[in-house]
Amino acid sequence: xxxxxxxxxxxxxxxxxxxxxxxxxxxxxxxxxxxxxxxxxxxxxxxxxxxxxxxxxxxxxxxxxxxxxxxxxxxxxxxxxxxxxxxxxxxxxxxxxxxxxxxxxxxxxxxxxxxxxxxxxxxxxxxxxxxxxxxxxxxxxxxxxxxxxxxxxxxxxxxxxxxxxxxxxxxxxxxxxxxxxxxxxxxxxxxxxxxxxxxxxxxxxxxxxxxxxxxxxxxxxxxxxxxxxxxxxxxxxxxxxxxxxxxxxxxxxxxxxxxxxxxxxxxxxxxxxxxxxxxxxxxxxxxxxxxxxxxxxxxxxxxxxxxxxxxxxxxxxxxxxxxxxxxxxxxxxxxxxxxxxxxxxxxxxxxxxxxxxxxxxxxxxxxxxxxxxxxxxxxxxxxxxxxxxxxxxxxxxxxxxxxxxxxxxxxxxxxxxxxxxxxxxxxxxxxxxxxxxxxxxxxxxxxxxxxxxxxxxxxxxxxxxxxxxxxxxxxxx
Numbered sequence: 001x002x003x004x005x006x007x008x009x010x011x012x013x014x015x016x017x018x019x020x021x022x023x024x025x026x027x028x029x030x031x032x033x034x035x036x037x038x039x040x041x042x043x044x045x046x047x048x049x050x051x052x053x054x055x056x057x058x059x060x061x062x063x064x065x066x067x068x069x070x071x072x073x074x075x076x077x078x079x080x081x082x083x084x085x086x087x088x089x090x091x092x093x094x095x096x097x098x099x100x101x102x103x104x105x106x107x108x109x110x111x112x113x114x115x116x117x118x119x120x121x122x123x124x125x126x127x128x129x130x131x132x133x134x135x136x137x138x139x140x141x142x143x144x145x146x147x148x149x150x151x152x153x154x155x156x157x158x159x160x161x162x163x164x165x166x167x168x169x170x171x172x173x174x175x176x177x178x179x180x181x182x183x184x185x186x187x188x189x190x191x192x193x194x195x196x197x198x199x200x201x202x203x204x205x206x207x208x209x210x211x212x213x214x215x216x217x218x219x220x221x222x223x224x225x226x227x228x229x230x231x232x233x234x235x236x237x238x239x240x241x242x243x244x245x246x247x248x249x250x251x252x253x254x255x256x257x258x259x260x261x262x263x264x265x266x267x268x269x270x271x272x273x274x275x276x277x278x279x280x281x282x283x284x285x286x287x288x289x290x291x292x293x294x295x296x297x298x299x300x301x302x303x304x305x306x307x308x309x310x311x312x313x314x315x316x317x318x319x320x321x322x323x324x325x326x327x328x329x330x331x332x333x334x335x336x337x338x339x340x341x342x343x344x345x346x347x348x349x350x351x352x353x354x355x356x357x358x359x360x361x362x363x364x365x366x367x368x369x370x371x372x373x374x375x376x377x378x379x380x381x382x383x384x385x386x387x388x389x390x391x392x393x394x395x396x397x398x399x400x401x402x403x404x405x406x407x408x409x410x411x412x413x414x415x416x417x418x419x420x421x422x423x424x425x426x427x428x429x430x431x432x433x434x435x436x437x438x439x440x441x442x443x444x445x446x447x448x449x450x451x452x453x454x455x456x457x458x459x460x461x462x463x464x465x466x467x468x469x470x471x472x473x474x475x476x477x
Contacts, residue, residue, distance in 0.1 A: 075355025080311025131269025132313025172373025197374025411439025
């Protein structure tokens, strides 16, 4: 029997195996580094969209509300991860699943928060709590609704999420939304900081191995931060001031921003919870296949989906955003070959400690928005690529091309020109301008009701001569 310094092959495939602490702690921190930037980015984006983040008047006070949201992102990612790894009752897959703040809900949250300041947060967190409870509810029958979300639908949704967010990355790299009308917006200095992050990230992704490759975005942002400091975009004095302003320890406050029920928020979060639940099912399957060489059990899939919902609902009570399983950590398990859930528990405890120390968030908020933009461009571009990868599993026959075409055209079009539905009631307008929800609903409905085949003439007249040459294209069945 072959034995490594960590454990035997049988032990490494066992979720209940615990490596020695001097091995388990670095492995656990690896999981945190792999998702750290992705986890805190939604809080920064929503704070900026609402108007109390980078470039706002809150800067004079050190962005206290954005710091709190960053703090909650770390804290409840850790707590939700514990729900997965340790579990209680039916909640938790009891697998090495890392939870984090989901990108999927950002296109829903931006229209809800845009320009409304802190006043937008009660309705936003009301939606998070109700959406989390709904997510918990659908865990009981998640296996029976997967048929309505084939790769055509899930791939479209993930692609739309990425397309909705790439604009944010470009705006950040150019200087941030508040600077759009300023002369420095889009300056060479701003772009140089973002490009440093992009080039370092790409170099590590392609030429490094192991943890350097896994943590490429974190390292890229760190190098970009040093570059920004050298160029005077951030000063040591500013970092020290931010550090000194933050409390050494702070506990989360339930309903810190209040609680409000908004129909638009509730509908948006509940519908996206279905998509998030299906994504979690895929991640659980990926973990058991990659780490243990087996299919996930029904109890593991249901428990993991329960943990998604409970973790999101609890986070919303204290000012955290929806949590979901993080796919990049699935790849990390396959890379390390360590299936131990207790390793991920150590990573979760590290996140919880960071979330209880506002000084961590205080340092994060000193990252220049241009530097963050470089990392965001890479991350959101990868979201688009992940969606395209899912779509590669689709049989691109005439029927599926029409479904994709209609869904993408309407969804992306509404994202690009939200004023097109400015006369709709507020609830419908917010849901429609997300682009994501109308695209997903159209794709789901058309996929369920359209016949399996379309005639050549039904498609040829609308393709403009671009028939497609890929596998399963118009010539396929």
